[in-house]
Amino acid sequence: MVTNLPAKVKAKWAEAVACRNIPEKIRLMKEFLAMCPKHKGTSKLIMNVRRKIAALEEELERSRMRRKSTGRHLFSVPxxxxxxxxxxxxxxxxxxxxxxxxTNAKPEINPVPFTTRRPAIGMLRYQDIQFQLVEAPALVEGASKGRMEGPQILSLARNSDGLILVVDLEGDPVKQFRMIIEELSNAGIAVEKPEGEVDIKRTPGTGIKVIGTGRLVGCTVDDVRRLLMEYRISSALIRIRGKVTLDLIEESLFSSAVYKPAILLANKYDVPGAEEKLKSLLKEVEDKIPVLPVSCKRGEGLEEVGSIIFKMLRLIRVYPKEPSSKEPSKRPVVVDEGSKAIDVARRLHSKLYKEFR
Ligand SMILES: Nc1nc2c(ncn2[C@@H]2O[C@H](COP(=O)(O)OP(=O)(O)OP(=O)(O)O)[C@@H](O)[C@H]2O)c(=O)[nH]1
Ligand SMILES: [Mg+2]
Known part of the structure; x- marks a missing residue:
């Protein structure tokens, strides 16, 4: 069990997490690894910490490169x-x-490979709301190891709310799908829905609160508090979804793995032989994520994308009403399915949010 770490090892982890200086943080994480007992229950944790160290070392290397050349910078899309x-x-x-x-965007479309070099952005209208679609530059094998601006592209994916994976039925869609999943997984991004999810946000002054639509399994909120205190975390919001065990909460302290809901578009459904290739693709994907065959050439299959995204993000719309008006607002506030009134208040107005608390 993960929870068997000795107190001084937990304290070392707390020290590493609190440290803001990257080289020093790497050193503390390595010290943690050296102290960490090695057995079956800690193997996943050790793998996660190693991955974290590798990511930090890469970040350090990239910032060194950036200082040398001004050409490379992070893609960031508000x-x-x-x-x-x-x-x-x-x-x-x-x-x-x-x-x-x-969308209304007009990116360059061209048979020449690697036409899109920077993120291209458009807004997709779905009923009375809009989603922001961001075309990342092409993903290549080895992206997670640094090829072709891979780390920047994968960090765009990490910061997103969801993903549209695109393969084409002209090439080998199974090979393309495997490549995308492999690169995402190397970067700690999963697209298959896990049984339980934990997101821990340090929030000074709130104490430890467990929120969200999930259910604690085999433990109580007090057990969670005790566990986090061992890691010197006395104040945080723990958002849970699905079935969440104490082990999963502890694991999430070490892992920066994230889950992103995704759909897969199999494009160029119009080309000869597409039907057969689609069958192999469906076999490969199983029911991990929804697959939609589409053809941009014929304008087919894309009508459903908005509603699928809406469902996949598990959103609901709330129509607020001003006390002075009879009718609710026509512009909805969009929040997570598991949100409470307080989350709506937070989105509407920070003052209202403070008063709510
Ligand atoms: N037959 C067919 N060709 C398509 C379809 N959609 C796109 N294409 C063609 O495929 C080529 C590449 O399309 P793009 O939309 O530029 O592809 P991309 O994924 O943005 O490519 P890069 O940005 O260059 O990495 C173009 O020649 C398109 O006309 C389709 O549904 N059917
Ligand atoms: Mg493009």
């Missing part, structure tokens, strides 16, 4: 609308064509 959806796929799969079919 969020707009009810959710930011990043489109990922190999070159020429048709990401720009899909973006241009679904």
């Amino acid at each position: 969020k707009e609308g009810a959710g930011q959806i990043v489109m990922l796929g190999p070159t020429n799969a048709g990401r720009s064509s899909i973006l241009s079919s679904l």
